[in-house]
Amino acid sequence: MDGNSTKHLISCKRCQHRKIRCSRTFPCVNCATAKAKCEFRENDFKRPPVSREYVASLESRIATLERFLAEVKAAPTDDQRRAMLEHISFQDHLRTAAAVPTAGHLPSESDDDKALREAMTKASLQETAEGSRIYHGPTSIFSDSEVAAASKSPYLGSSASLSTSTPQYVDEYGSLHNPKISLCIGLFFFWQYSQFMFIDREAFVQEYDQDPVNGEFCSEPLVYAICAIGALMSPDPETRSMSTSFASSAQDILMSKDMLRVPRVTSVQALLCCAFYEVGRGNLSKGWLFSGIAFRIGQDLGFQRDPAHWDIKSQLVAPYNFDNEFRRRIYWGSFLSDKIFSLFLGRPTFMHENDADVEFSEPLP
Known part of the structure; x- marks a missing residue:
């Protein structure tokens, strides 16, 4: 591996440790600049993270084994203990002996994959x-x-x-297809889209034209939340003044009983837009509240699990109407938003890397 001709699939060890972007060449640009040793893992593939759910499943297995041992210990006779041991199947609770790493042997990549899949089958x-x-x-x-x-x-x-539809909300602007709303949507995507990667622009615009209320990518609160931010980008004072009304409309719908009762992807997107709006207006606690609700609804929808790892036929009545890349973009957009809020407000994060197994999203066009 001489020169910069070799391209790796993962970052080097130093860049991973420092959590910075790596050129993935040998040596990488960062290590070469710092005149530091550049090393890559032998297995040139991203290791799937061990989620908290997998840890919880292991803890559950340990608890089951401890209860069983307590029952064996409490058995009054040796015959009852032998009967209990004969009927127990340790494969129901523990990994097989072949899967347990021995001294001097680290688990291979396939071991991690298998362990992660075992945890996923319980979800x-x-x-x-x-x-x-x-x-x-x-x-x-x-x-x-x-x-x-x-x-x-x-x-x-x-x-x-x-x-299954969201409640119809009519405000002073009337229809969602009026020039003022269309203008604010255009301003949002022109100036702010790169900061809101959890919204799929093409899918949103298409559904906005067809059905802006009951779609998978577009909904009333999301339209109003986008307009609230887009209106602030206008040089026209009258258009900017509509921002507060748009934000109030979005928040009124999102905080309604029906919207909170049913988790929806568009609710996650709209709540995050409202969070950015409120933080930008100086309402830090309100923005933090909206972002927290958004992440909780997203986890309720399972957006921290990569759809490629699910057995769709056995787990779902019907596949999702949107593709895997859309769900990955929502997760990573929410993940980055959480880090932005946490750093800006100096507060703990809601989302942790080990809670998810979502593959990296494709860059925005």
Whole structure:
């Protein structure tokens, strides 16, 4: 590997440790500039992160084993202990002996992949009565469809009496297809789009033209939240003055009972836009509140899990209407937004790298 001709799939060890962008050449630009030793891992692939859910599943297995040992210890006779040991299947709770690393042997990449997949099989995405889907992690009692059905959870089942549409909101501007709203949307995408990568511009514009209320990429609160930011980009004082009204409209809809009851991707996007708007206006606590709600709704939707790792046929009634790249963009856009808010406000982060297994998103066009 001489010169800069070799291109690696991952960053070098030094850049990873310093959390800076690496040129992925040998030696990389950063190491060459600092005259530091440049090293790459032998396995030139990104190691999937170990999520907190996987750690929780391991803790659950350990707790199960401890309970079993306590029951064996409390058994009054040796015959009962032998019977308990004969009927227990350790493969239900523990990894096989072959998968446990021995002294001097580190687990290979395939071991990590297998462990991560085992944890994912205990999680599920289940359809709600309103047509949305909610995520249940491996430790959730609702991750088992039979348990969920038996509990008669309000998140499950279907009902023709429930509407899947968002509440119609009419304000002083009337229709969502009026020139003022279209102008503010244009200003947003012209000046601010690069800072809001969790919004898919092409999909949003297409659905805005067709159905700006009930779509997967466009909704009333998202339109108003985008307009609130876009209006601030106008040199016209009258247009800028509409920003407050747009923001109030978006927040009124988002804080309504129906919107909070049903998790939606567009709600995550609209709440993050409102968070940026409020922080920019100096309302730091209000912006922090909106961002926190957005991340929680996103996790409720399971956006921290990469769709490529799901068994769609067994986990979902029907595939999502938007592609995997869109969900990755929402996650990473939210991830970066969380870091921006946390650094700017000096507060702890909501989202952690080890909580997710989302692949890197493609750069914005």
